[in-house]
Amino acid sequence: MAQPDQISVSSRDHSAAAASSSSNHTSFPVREEYDHDHDQRLRQLEFRQPEIEQQQREYIEISNRGNYFGFNDVASVRDDTWSCVVVVLTFWFFVSMTMILGVYGAMSLTLGPKCSVLLQPTPIFVQSIKVEQLYDTNPGLILYGLYTSPPLDVAETWNRTLNFSVSPDSHKDIMYFLNEGSQINISYRVNSPISSVFLVIAQGSESLSQWLENPTRPNTTLSWNVIQGSGFVQQSIFTSASYYVAVGNLNSEEVEVQLTLRVRSFMYNTTEAYYKCTFTDSKCSLSILFPNGNAVVLNSLGPEEVNL
Incomplete structure (x- = not known):
């Protein structure tokens, strides 16, 4: 079985700066208009109610002072709101950067025969990509660089027969x-x-782990079968991912099993590639074009020996 090929990338450094804005309001034009309107009303009432003139003027002064402090309070609230918004946006930016850099850090892939993996790192955060073949058990690895995403239209068919024993x-x-x-x-x-025995096809390691926790549950894997004697199982693939073919033995005795796999796989078309690396020294690297980016395809072409 093929061993993991480690992929690592280098990320661009970025920083974000946040700015806050505040607005100032002048209360004097409002006060002058306010005084003018009230003076008109006071002139209309001064002959009939001269005794309350002083009270009206004191009321106007208090009202104007109240309006002045009210505008300052609104400006302060707006400043506090903008400060909160800036803090939230800054926090969101750094969380996003952390998540992105985590996704595009070092990772490992296990490739089988006639396998094709498409990598599309974001050029804003990724400057280059390096692929290293950790073991020489799969000599058919090729790394391609393309300006655009290639079509997934190359069909390949391969066969493999596995003979193994499963302990109780x-x-x-x-x-x-x-x-x-x-x-x-x-x-x-x-x-x-x-x-x-059980024969299952699980999508991803999480699905396999769930099946191992309870092998008798049929809804934890893509395909779940109880097999005896001889027969045939077929499964279509709807999502590009890693898939496990597993056999489980819950009996009290060892069981001999033979599996013959016939796989029809689809690979990416690399005829328009501008870059090709065949891992002559077990390493290949490719720069990510900025700002448009590019597509990277890792193909596994050669056969591989599998020991279970």
Whole structure:
């Protein structure tokens, strides 16, 4: 089975600056208009009610002072609101940067035969990508660079026969990366007249772990089968991901199993690639074009020996 190929990238450094704004209001034009309107009303009432003139003027002065302080309070509230908005936006930016840099850090991939993986790092945060072949068990690796995302339209078919034994209360599994549109066909033979085992196809390690916790639950994997004797299982692939073919034995005795896999896989078309690296020194690197970016395709072409 193919060993992980480690991919690492270098990220661009960025910083964000936040700015706050405040607004000032002048109360004097308002006060003058306010005084003018009230003076008109006072002139109309001064002959009939001269005794309350002083009270009216004191009321006007108090009202104007109240309006003046009111405008200052509104400006202060607006300043506090903008400060909160700036703090939230700054926090959101740094959280986003952390998440992005985490996603585009070092990662490992396990590739099988006739496998094709598309990588599209964001040029704003990623400056280059480096792929290192950790082991020499899969000599057919090729790294391509393309200006645009290539079509997923190259169909390949490959076969593999696996013979292995499964100990009591244990399982054996093998992983393949398959793109959307691929199909797995499995012919099986259980070399035991009385024992049955589980044959499952799980999408991703999480699904496999859930099945291992409770092998008798059929809804934790993409395909779940109880097999005995000989037969055939077929499964279509709807999402590009890693898939595990696993056999579980809950019996009290060891069971011999034979699986013959016939896989129809889809690979990315790399005829328009401007860059090609064949891992002659086990490493390949490619710069990410800024600002438009580019597509990176990692293909696995050669056969591989698998030991379960």
